[in-house]
Structures are given as structure tokens and as C-alpha cells.
Amino acid sequence: MSTQKRILVTGSAGRIGRAVVAELVSRGHHVVGLDVNPTSGLPSAQSVVASLTDVDALRRAATDAAAIVHLAATPDDAQFPRGTPPNDGDNFLSDLVPNNVVGPYQIMEAARVLKVPRVILASTGQVIAEHLTDGKVPVTPESPLRPRYLYACTKVFLEALGRVYAREHGIEVLAVRLGWCPRAGQEEEFRQSPFGKDVYLSPGDAGRFFAAAVAVPKLPPFAVVYASSRYVHRHTFDLSSARELLGWEPRDQWAVGSGQ
Numbered sequence: 001m002s003t004q005k006r007i008l009v010t011g012s013a014g015r016i017g018r019a020v021v022a023e024l025v026s027r028g029h030h031v032v033g034l035d036v037n038p039t040s041g042l043p044s045a046q047s048v049v050a051s052l053t054d055v056d057a058l059r060r061a062a063t064d065a066a067a068i069v070h071l072a073a074t075p076d077d078a079q080f081p082r083g084t085p086p087n088d089g090d091n092f093l094s095d096l097v098p099n100n101v102v103g104p105y106q107i108m109e110a111a112r113v114l115k116v117p118r119v120i121l122a123s124t125g126q127v128i129a130e131h132l133t134d135g136k137v138p139v140t141p142e143s144p145l146r147p148r149y150l151y152a153c154t155k156v157f158l159e160a161l162g163r164v165y166a167r168e169h170g171i172e173v174l175a176v177r178l179g180w181c182p183r184a185g186q187e188e189e190f191r192q193s194p195f196g197k198d199v200y201l202s203p204g205d206a207g208r209f210f211a212a213a214v215a216v217p218k219l220p221p222f223a224v225v226y227a228s229s230r231y232v233h234r235h236t237f238d239l240s241s242a243r244e245l246l247g248w249e250p251r252d253q254w255a256v257g258s259g260q
């Protein structure tokens with residue numbers, strides 16, 4: 001099998017997407033990005049500007065892909081826990097359902113119909129958030145789900161969806177519970193977090209993680225792994241399954257890459 005592959009990266013214009021695209025391109029892969037915003041670092045013919053809910057555009061972009069790296073999502077809650085009425089809006093129906101529930105469904109459907117053999121789904125450490133606040137660490141893929149808010153509930157759905165499509169349709173699905181790669185505007189929240197530096201994920205480690213997930217010849221039908229950079233104080237994410245399945249090891253530690 002050729003080591004250079006056609007890879008669809010969704011959410012390719014985002015914080016993690018840009019790092020993943022750069023790493024895959026540097027390894028010689030033919031990368032197609034799909035995002036509602038143009039993807040920097042790709043020729044315009046390989047930067048599909050479309051939503052996940054545009055099924056035709058998504059399927060054209062996914063045609064002949066050896067793998068889909070699915071990152072596109074609304075990456076957090078807005079205003080949850082909810083305020084007092086009338087200030088009790090959140091982004092569940094407006095953003096989380098179309099982007100994080102319907103979107104992954106369309107990804108798995110595209111993989112099924114087009115026979116894409118591997119899908120790597122971006123989940124989050126927020127699906128086990130209670131363990132972090134309770135100090136029940138290191139968390140493993142077997143730790144009981146303890147979602148933080150509604151965004152985390154959509155990622156629980158994403159993981160379940162991946163398991164079902166893997167079992168019923170023979171697609172290799174890897175769900176990765178990503179650590180925290182702070183986006184612009186999250187600096188203060190990150191600084192105040194008691195565990196932020198221990199779950200920090202540098203853009204470089206994120207890029208190398210997804211490149212390893214694309215390159216490994218064989219994966220189990222379905223697996224959950226964690227991905228973070230090296231912890232600073234407390235061992236928080238058990239990275240052994242990523243190490244064993246992908247041969248991936250983080251190189252960085254907070255604050256390498258935080259200014260990128």
C-alpha cells in the first residue's frame with residue numbers, strides 16, 4: 001500500500017485542523033479540506049468551502065479518500081449551565097445539533113456509501129469531565145462516561161455513532177478524546193483551569209497524532225483513545241492505547257506551540 005494517501009480533513013480551517021493539514025501535507029499526502037471557511041495551506045482546488053450538511057459537496061470531497069479526519073464541529077457550549085429566563089438560550093438546537101449531531105451522521109453515511117475504509121473522529125476529554133474535577137485520574141478509555149455539558153453529550157453521540165458504523169458497516173473508526181488546544185479567547189479560562197496544563201494538546205502533537213492515525217496499516221474495528229501532550233503536574237489522560245495502536249507519543253509539554 002502506498003504511504004501517500006488521499007485524506008479528507010473536515011474542520012480544516014480551524015485551530016486543530018490547520019495543524020493537521022500542515023502535518024499531513026508535509027508527509028506528502030494529498031489533502032482535501034472541507035470547512036465553511038477557506039483552508040490556508042492548501043491549493044484552492046483542495047479547499048472545499050461547504051458545510052457538512054451539504055451532502056453533495058461532502059461526498060464529492062470524500063470520494064476516493066483513504067481516510068476521513070473529522071474535526072468540523074461547534075467546539076463548545078455557549079451559555080451553559082443556562083441562565084435565568086429570558087437569558088437562558090444555549091447553542092444546542094442552533095449549532096450543536098446541525099454541526100455535531102447531523103454532521104457526524106453525514107460523515108459516517110459518506111464513508112459507508114463511498115466505502116472509505118477509515119474514519120478518525122474528534123471527541124473530547126469533556127466526555128469524562130467529572131473525573132477530572134473529582135481527581136479520578138488517569139482516565140482510560142474504560143472510564144465511565146461523565147459528560148460536562150451539552151457539547152460533551154454530542155461527542156458521546158459521536159463516539160456511539162462511530163461504534164455502530166464500525167460494527168455494522170466494517171469501517172475502521174478511531175474516536176480520539178482530544179486534550180485542550182486553546183483557541184483564541186480561551187487564554188484566561190485555560191490559565192485558571194486546575195488541570196489545563198495536564199491535558200494541554202500542542203498543535204504539533206495534534207498534527208502528529210492524526211498523521212499516525214492515518215498511516216498505521218491496521219486498526220481495530222473501533223477504538224477510543226486519548227491524545228494530549230505530556231502532563232506537567234498530574235498524570236491525567238492514559239495515553240497507552242494511542243501508544244499501542246498508533247505508535248504515537250507526544251513530544252511537547254505546555255506551553256510549546258501555544259502561541260501558534
Ligand SMILES: NC(=O)c1ccc[n+]([C@@H]2O[C@H](COP(=O)([O-])OP(=O)(O)OC[C@H]3O[C@@H](n4cnc5c(N)ncnc54)[C@H](O)[C@@H]3O)[C@@H](O)[C@H]2O)c1
Nearest residue numbers: 011013014015016035036051052071072073124178180181
Ligand atoms: N481545541 C480543543 O481544545 C479541542 C478539545 C477537544 C476536542 N476538540 C474538537 O476538535 C475539533 C476541532 O476543534 P478546534 O479547536 O480546531 O475548533 P475550531 O472552531 O477552531 O475549528 C472547527 C472548524 O470546523 C468548522 N465547522 C464547524 N461547523 C462546520 C460545518 N457544519 N461544516 C463545515 N465546517 C464546519 C469551523 O468553520 C472551524 O474552522 C472539534 O471537533 C472539537 O470539538 C477540540
